[in-house]
Amino acid sequence: QQSVCDWLEARKGVKVQQNWVEACLEWIEQEEGGGVPMASLREMVYGQLLHADLRDVVVQPCIPASVPQQQTTTITGHFIVQVDSLVDVGAAAYAQLQKIKGQSLDDVDTKKNFEPKPTRLLLLSLTDGVTDFQAMEYHPIPQLTTDLTPGAKLVLRGTIGCRLGTLLLSGDQVELLGGGVESLAGINRQSRVLARALNDESLAGEGGTTESGPPPTTGSSSAGPPARSTGNEQLQEDN
């Protein structure tokens, strides 16, 4: 267990709770039986990590907790963070919502409109498991789209500027690990995020109130990690 913890910290840069790893390993043992080689054991734990809520798993924040308070600063390093939600603040929420609902304006250009097409500007609600903060798409981050699964994990690396508590991200600083958090899937569905931006949750449309899935497991030894394994977890060695 300790070795898995150490591996996660050393290679992935996350310091996780011991008992979460324990529960994780227990669960894997139940599912797979014993005798899983260490290497795949690690990867399976890592896969679980991507689908866990970092808040329930992480013991040590990787991003300085002072970031949200500071006017201007930079952080340098390697950070695993979780995207709780994201929204494109470069376009009107109403128009985005209409588009999702398939009610876009049926329009024809009778007048020539020369206004340039606005660029996307994602605003991400992130957490490193301890501190919540915002990040913005300062330069395009093609890896991210608005239909990103809520709770997906990212690696941020390099020197990242921060202003007014907001990280300024560029594409080359972001690596998408994937994953997601089941409990966020419902409440941070794109349509609900947009509806919240408009201060009217009811606009989210059908299914707006269904919360999918139970809250994630906590670190208690009684519960295993959410038994999920999607095929698209590209497990990569850290460089």
Next chain:
Amino acid sequence: MRKGTCLGGKRMAAQRQCKVLNVAEKNDAARELSKVMSRGRFNRREGFSKFNKIYEFDFNILGKVGRVGYLTLYSFVSCAACCQECKMVMTSVSGHLLSLDFAPAYKNWSRTLEKEIRGCQHLVLWTDGDREGENIAEEIVHVCTQVKKTVQIHRARFSEITPQSIMRACASLGRLNQNVSDAVKVRQEVDLRIGCAFTRFQTMRLKQVFSSVLSDQLISYGPCQFPTLGFVVERYKQVQAFIPESFHKIKVVHETTEGRVEFNWKRVRVFNHTVCLILYQMCLEASRKMRINAKETMRIAEKLYTQGFISYPRTETNMFPESFDLTAIVRDQTPHPNWGGFASQLLARGVTPRQGNKTDNAHPPIHPTKYTNSLQGNEQRIYEYVVRHFLACCSQNAEGHETSVEIEVAGEGFSAQGLAITARNYLDVFPYDKWSDKTMPVYQENSTFQPSSIEMVEGETSPPSLLQEADLIALMEKHGIGTDATHAEHIETIKNRNYVGVQSDGHFVPGELGMGLVEGYDAMGYELAKPRLRAELENDLKLLDEALSKYFGPPQQVTQQVRTASSTLSGATVQTGLRASCVPREMTACTTCHLTLLHDLQFPSIRVTQNNASSSTTTGSSSGGRGRRQRGGVSPQPRDEGKRWWVVVVVRGEDREDGGGGMVVGMVMSGEVEEEGEECLLVTHQLHSPPLNQIQSRQFHKCSKRGDGGCNFFLWMDQDPHPAPLSSSLPPPPSPSPSSSVHTSGYGSMNTSCSGSSRSGPGFLSAPKRGSGRGRRGRGGGRGTAATSGGGAGMGVVCNCGQDAVMRTVQKEGPNKGRQFCTCSKPREDQCGFFEWADDVPTSNITPGLFFYLVYKKNMVW
């Protein structure tokens, strides 16, 4: 037997010319065609219609055929042998002759045709080359052949009335395209059937329910006008539903002596204050770093002056005295590693100072007085500036053309439009200045400047604007509703019906009735006012044009949409209220018991196909009540092999023990119904049916719920004392046995409401206007003020106005005085920045000695 020989012509050829009747679609066309073919030598005489003149001339139309050398040209061949010059009679019609109407007035030009065809051996159809033209041509043929069966018929196809096009048409006369013509017929028939049946029903029904409000108003339904109305309503609702959001944007302004430029943010706007603030702060900080403030600049300049490097800086003189030895000063600068080369070139080309117009008669314009290459820091920068400025104003003009400029402030992109430089000249030595014209300076690539201001502006999104006529037509075009010729007509119709109103600014607002109809149908889940149904029909007609065979024989498949359409017509209509909220409860309740209508509209040669296709019966009746229909596929057979069959109607009907049932007319489609678990009645009819004015019907509505669940709702459609126009001329209905039981069972029970549910309602008749107030005419301005402060991001971009530029002359003193240029015609503050010299090669140069001015007014960047 088109290939018949022109025997008559042959016989007559000996005595007189072959005579050809030509018919164009419009009088204008007839006149122009005559002009071309006769080379202007034609006689005009009157026909029966004063709008359709007759033009006569001689023309060797047959010779044209011969000359091209087609022996295969099927009809004129024999004639060509016998006649050279034909006697041409050219007349015209005015649109469709046989428009499907209940009372087709016999038009005067029909009589003209009938008269003129008598003496002719040939008929040449010059109607327009579109689908309608083909159909009109067929109608002309119809009229003419009734009088003269032996006439030979030719179709001339031309795309424009030019000699070439017409000669080509003459040389390649062909046959009518029956497919194309049929497509038109089908559409006319479908439109009329749907339109008249449904209009009638809707009018009658709603009059019953909302008699106090609607009185004698005709509540029409048309397959084009309804989608048109739908566009207006949809846009109105979108405007109503719009939620404004506030946003922020960053505006960068650069003011120079020669103009003010406003740069628009590449991100356009950001819907988050913090995010915008972050970017704004970064822009501000970045621009602060660039500046040496004016006071510091002057302090350094004074110092350089006292050290003898430059002339006295505090002067506004911009004219060099005549005696001034510019060449010597330029020569002094040739050793410099950075601008020495330019100075040398300048000497080689000759010093050509631009002269200003100001002098204090004490100091010359600022210039370097001594060469140096050893200054440091800001002193060096300012000395360099003075030297470069001096060299620049001695240099030749720069030339350029229009382009757009993008700048970056702290990584944020902004853009504006200006001029690009083709011949840099002085700009090579003067990187500070961005060449500009009166309205718009031009920026060099990779140069930097100090913005005069950077602002963060707040704005709010505004709803889309209500539709104007142009938008509406564009939407109709986009969705294939109607044709160019009919767009205006459809719009006019929905205006006349009070479905929509037009505001003084030309915006369309739905009226209560229009809103109610659309919302009513929408609320019931039907998309009558959506363009899709219509567009699909149009597409099918295109298919018919091109591949008729698809529509022969046993129908293939009825689309789901057809079912939707027809069930709309049945279930939907009953509960149509003025608007959804106004639908009386009792009426709504009735739909829960699946009230359907008995729409006993009888088509001539209609065949009702029951579930057992083999035992299909041909009958004039289409009503239900034949006992239980089985679920499952219904596959109609064509009554007559080789003839075209159309599935006209798909009906959502429910059987009733007492023989009541529902059916309703729907859409024309070809197809085979594949109903799953839904009972239906399929009606097919032959395309070549007798005219519609023979339709006989009496219609009534009835609850379709069977057994004791049914209510007693029954309503004759024509029981209204003021029958709809269409019904007045109809003969009494036949009473085919299957439906007669329905009649009997319901007759006398003259309820106007369906009271089958537990609620029965006095009062629903009097509650038609419990409106929410939405949709009131004149209220359509939309909420939210237009975001003029922030939303109008037009400044600095291309001419948003889209207007013609105006030609102006430079009034200001200077080298450009008297020069003409084109610019935006709007007032200065509204201009979009468009600029072009009228003499095409814009040039730029620099005035001597404006150092002082530049420092204080231009915020030059060092």
